[in-house]
Amino acid sequence: MLKKLLIANRGEIAVRVIRTAKALGYRTVAIYSEADARALHVHEADEAVCVGPAQVSASYLNVDAILEAARKTGADCIHPGYGFLSENAGFANACKEAGLIFVGPPANAIELMGSKRRSKIAMQEAGVPVVPGYEGNNASDDELISAAGDIGYPLMIKASAGGGGRGMRLVKQETELADNIKRARSEAKQAFGDDELILEKAVIEPRHVEIQVFADRHGNAVYLGERDCSVQRRHQKVVEEAPSPFVTPELRQAMGEAAVKAALACNYEGAGTVEFLVDKDRNFYFLEMNTRLQVEHPVTELITGQDLVAWQLAVAEGQPLPLKQEDIQLNGHAIEVRLYAEDPAHDFTPQTGPLYAFAPAQGEGLRFDTGVRSGDTITPHYDPMLAKVIAWGQNRDEARRRLIRALEDTTVFGVTTNRYFLSRIIADETFGAGEATTAFLQQAFRDDPSLAPYTPGIRELALAACILNHGISGQSGWSNAPATMTPMRLDTGGETVELLVRKTGNTVSVSHGDSHYQLLLENLGDGLLCIIDNNVRQRCQYHREGDSLYLQAFGQAWSVRDVTHQPAASANGAGSGKVQASMDGAIIDVLVKPGQTVQQGDTLVILEAMKMEHPVKADRDGVVDEVLVSNGDQVKRSQMLVNIAAAESEDQEASA
Incomplete structure (x- = not known):
């Protein structure tokens, strides 16, 4: 009988494994890097051990440190989660040599399926269709x-x-x-x-359909339906659902039996996923086998009613599979999306910084798997996924409706996310008809509004200006100060907008050029307002952090910054010349030096964050006055990098 489980991972998968393990009576041990000392998975575990600095190679991939953590805490088994060491045959062998149970398949199965060349040959020999x-x-x-x-x-x-x-x-x-x-x-x-x-x-515009398989050491193997993962961006899954809207019962059985053949051919144990490409004529071809629990396993759990982590632990203890093939039933429909801290309007650039508020939506049929909470910081060291948002329904349309609402009602303040992009996909007619292939996003979403910066309108600006300029007093309403007309300037991220704001009691009127808008506001509590707009009552959530305001209302989320008391930009749209880091990261190249003349848009330094390079550009013409960083420096979000002084002629014009 196994008693104490070490989870060799972080984030939402570590939290998810810990919760099932604790429910089954296991003691749990988390590992963490120095950057993750206050992470949710550390808080959830019974014990936690630091295994190294922030760099993955020195912490979450540090086999010796992980095994030492197991030794000092008395853990007798290790769950690798997904990613990191989960498909590392050397790690599986190292666990075995240390006298630990590896909650996963044998090392030889991991090694075989880790090679596309060798696995494809093995599948051909086993009679599994291959491309x-x-x-x-x-x-x-x-x-x-x-x-x-x-x-x-x-x-x-x-x-x-x-x-x-x-x-x-x-x-x-x-x-x-x-x-x-x-x-x-x-x-x-x-x-x-x-x-x-x-x-x-190349199989052109195929479906990407995968089969969840499970095998034990007694020669039993089953499949638990399929997942459709066709909606992808740059070969990365964006939406996963079960069952597939394209798969017939006959095709499900044929693919399931082929997946079981694949598992038995490599003497598999535990959870595995056999991935197939399916063409328009429903011919299917083996793609690869992932020898671990998949990111998208929750949709299978919701339609089968089974806990796959519990199955993994049972198999690791030597127990037979809990169900036979004929006992596995599929019920309803489930859809999962991956909520990321990334900016779809700027080529999905990863976002870093404080997470001021994170409040997942609540409701029937909803599930959030997350490793973050309000107050956390999204760092550049790891994958920027905030949560997996999963909705179940009696049918596909019910699951879609629930998922769209879950995305709309989830509050995220502090970092830009792909939430609007995800909700647009789920609401799309092609996706709704079950016709999305791997080419869907490239073909249908090139000009989608979710890929452009959101520009708040006069109504949104009126709401933001009122909160920033007047604040909220009392729990029953706004203060009854005399009406005043106040000028304001708000930075919307794309432009600076000049407004005139008048508040009379609970009524706010805002003018922007020839546009005017009026709202009636009631205070509902800290960070929550009731907006009465044209006799329709709606809620607004907000968070203020210094001069920045984050809002969620009218089905949108946006932020503005109060720049009323800051120097106005020059007529040509130039910035202040105080160039800051847009996210935490490392400086990998400095391209300018003091005294150098630069033009607006010139690249000054290259910042590396989340395995991507981000050019930092000049926001004005001028002369480099100071370079405050060097190659190799670690920098924080909003840290000053370069100071650009105005050209002499500009200074003279300003003086005049």
Whole structure:
């Protein structure tokens, strides 16, 4: 009987595993980096051990430190979650050698399925359909170019050890092949330490459908339905649902039986996911097998009524599977989206900084798996996912409605998120009809409003101006100070807007040029207002942090900054010249020096955060007065990086 479980992970998956383990009577141990000392998963566990600094390689990938944490706390089993060491055969072996139970498959199964080339060969031998291609031993550039002629175009280049779209290239014609092989090989080497490549015939606009399998050490294996993960951006899953709106009962059975064959062929144990591509004629092809619990496992749990982490722990203890295939029933429909701290209007740039408020929506059929809470800080060290938002319904439309409302009603203040983008996808007619393929976002969402900066209108500006300028007094209403007309300037992130604000009792009137708007406001408590607009009552949530105000009302979320008392920008739209970091990160390149003349839009430094490079640009023409950072410096959000003085002629004009 296992008694104490160490979770070798962080964030929402660590929290999710801890809660099931505690419900089953296990003692739990969390590991954490120095950057995660106050994280939710640390708070939830019975014990917690620091395993190193913020860098992943020195903490969450530090096998020796993790095993030492297990030793000192007396843990007898380790759950790897997903990501990090979850599909690392060396880690599974190291756990075994240390006398610990690894809650996952045997190391040889992880190693086999971790190679796209070897796993594809194994699946062919097991009779599982595979995409035609080349996975030979000789993966030299010349051999791949020769094999491509036999496969035909379009084709996919893939990193054998890859995943998540890295080391992957679509090649539409022969002239593109050599350069893409070179780029894919370089990217694979950098991402996985292995530049081996395979080729596959491209399945155009397919469905991405995966089967959840489970196996025990007694020779039993079952499948628990499918998940449709076709809605993707840059080969990364955005929406997952179960069951698939495209899969028929006959196809489900055929794919399920093929997935079980795949598991049995590698002597599998525990949870695994066999991923398939399905073409428009419902022909399916093996893509890969993920030898761990998937990010999207909650949708399977909601339609089967099973706790897959509980199943994992039972299998790890040597118990047979809880159910036989004929006992597994699918009920209703579930959809999951990944709520990220990222900015869709700026190419989905990861966002960092304080999370002033995070309040998941409540309601029937909703589930939030999260590793963050109000007051946390989103750092550049780890994946910026805030939560998985999952909705269940008796049918697909009910699940969609619930999910859209959950996204609209969830409060996130402090960082920009992809929430509006996600709700637009779920509400889209193509998605609603169950017709979304892997090409859906690229084809249907290039010009979607969710990919453009949100510009608050006069009504939104009126609300923000009133809170910033007058504040709120008392619990029963606003103060009855004499009516005054007050000028204000608000920075909306895209432009600075000049307003005139008048408040008479609870009534607020705002003018912006020829536009006018009037609202009636009632105070409902800290951070909550009732807005009466054209005799319709609505709620507004808000949070004020210094001169910045975060609001959620009228089905939108936005922020503004009060710049009334700051120097106005010059007529040409130039900024102050005080260039700050937009997020926490590391300076990897400084491109200017004091005395250098720059123009607005010139790149000054390169900031690296969340595995991406972000150019920091000049906000005005002028001369570099100070450079306050050097290569390798770690910087915080809003930290000053470069000071740009106005050119002499500008100073003279300002004096005049």
